[in-house]
Amino acid sequence: MELRGCRKNETIEPEYFFHPKLKDRQKQKKGDLVRLHFVLNHTSENDPRAERMWVEITEKKLFSHKYIGILTNQPTYINSLHAGDKIDFEPKHIGRIIIPKGDQRWLDSGEKMALVSNKCLEESACDRWLYRETPDREEDSGWRLFEGTETDKYNSDSSNIRIVNIYSLLDKDPSLITPLRGAPGTAFERENINSRWIRQDRWPVQLKQM
Structure with a gap:
């Protein structure tokens, strides 16, 4: 997968973390926020193995289910990425979605x-x-x-x-x-x-x- 602005040692980890069902990840649309997990392959002992960041979907490619989005927060550990950078990704890379109120997984304190x-x-x-x-x-x-x-x-x-x-x-x-x-x-x-x-x-x- 191509990640624009990422170095070769930085990739999105698709399967390590618990993530929403595939049908939910495929139903995301323009304007939705999704969280992606960027793996850090070369880290020190005290650094995390991945950085989890939110991306706003700006385009959904027809037929392929692939997405293009904009990084909405400034990375802490990945120096080659910045808020506003364009990210190409697929449904399998989505680690979390915004859970709507009324969904059985929704919590009043979920974002706290x-x-x-x-x-x-x-x-x-x-x-x-x-x-x-x-x-x-x-x-x-x-x-x-x-x-x-x-x-x-x-x-x-x-x-x-x-x-x-x-x-x-x-x-x-x-x-x-x-x-x-x-x-x-x-x-x-x-x-x-x-x-x-x-x-x-x-x-x-x-x-x-x-």
């Missing part, structure tokens, strides 16, 4: 952020405990996610907590759709990745005043 323990983001790790506070910022969903073995000392170190988009969490673990529908004040836990989420109604969360 959560505080997530670094332990949850480790390879082969899973979220085992999460709760929702009343957020005090517009961009905050109120969700706090943990792997379950964190200590108070670990959680008190801000470097051990990441700010992550809610829909990005669903990319990694679609089973989170169940607890993430919970209102502020709710909490859920499970034993492992294959276990059912259980709501903790007696969890003594202290809600912030609105």
